[in-house]
Amino acid sequence: xxxxxxxxxxxAEAQGFTIDxxxxxxxxxxxxxxxxxLTKEQDDAVYFYTDExxxxxxxxxxxxxxxxxxxxIDSAFKPADKDYYLYRGHRTGRDxxxxxxxxxxxxxxxxxxxxxxxxxxxxxxxxxKGTPIIKYGGTEKExxxxxxxxxxxxxxAHYVK
Numbered sequence: 001x002x003x004x005x006x007x008x009x010x011x012a013e014a015q016g017f018t019i020d021x022x023x024x025x026x027x028x029x030x031x032x033x034x035x036x037x038l039t040k041e042q043d044d045a046v047y048f049y050t051d052e053x054x055x056x057x058x059x060x061x062x063x064x065x066x067x068x069x070x071x072x073i074d075s076a077f078k079p080a081d082k083d084y085y086l087y088r089g090h091r092t093g094r095d096x097x098x099x100x101x102x103x104x105x106x107x108x109x110x111x112x113x114x115x116x117x118x119x120x121x122x123x124x125x126x127x128x129k130g131t132p133i134i135k136y137g138g139t140e141k142e143x144x145x146x147x148x149x150x151x152x153x154x155x156x157a158h159y160v161k
Contacts, residue, residue: 004107005030008087008124012157019124019157027085027124031105035137038076045072046136046144049100057147058099070147073100077132077146084127086143088151089113091120095152101145103127109140125154 005028009019019027038046048069049057057073060066086103089110103125104110114120127133127143131154134144145151 004111008107008122009157012124015157017157023085023126023156026083031084031086033084033105033135033137033143036076036078036135038134041072042076045069046076046134049073049144050102050136050138050140050142054099054102058097061098061147073134073144074146076134077144078134079130080127080133082129084133084143085156086125086127088123088125089115089120090123095155096148096150098147100147101149101151102140103143103145105141105143123151123155124157125151126156127154 009024009027013019053066053069056063056066057070061070084105086105087107087110088101088103089112091114107122107124110122114122127145132146136142136144
């Protein structure tokens with residue numbers, strides 16, 4: 001059992017969130033996934049986004065080169081094959097991004113991301129089967145949601161660092 005997951009559940013419950021026994025069992029099992037098989041073009045575009053292009057995609061979506069990357073990334077989304085319990089570390093109070101939303105199956109990665117500034121938040125989300133996602137993987141064990149997705153509807157719990 002992952003100590004980070006147990007700690008997250010305990011902190012979320014201490015802040016008044018209710019996580020039922022079935023959800024807790026699934027969460028404690030941990031989410032594992034095999035990354036999607038992307039074309040080279042899709043892989044390059046998603047890598048661009050996850051590496052340094054997130055700002056360009058969020059802030060300059062009408063620029064021709066960025067529009068092309070967005071179209072390529074958008075073509076890689078597939079319906080989730082099952083429910084996924086994932087984490088998001090964020091430093092703002094926004095529930096909706098202009099760009100894609102990055103999630104991770106590793107709560108410590110989400111906590112690291114949230115730690116870049118005081119008051120960062122880690123959220124636990126249940127992404128239901130059928131939701132469009134890209135299972136990217138990598139060192140951050142990353143899954144992407146489409147641009148403009150409001151994560152509030154998926155949130156089970158969160159805690160402020």
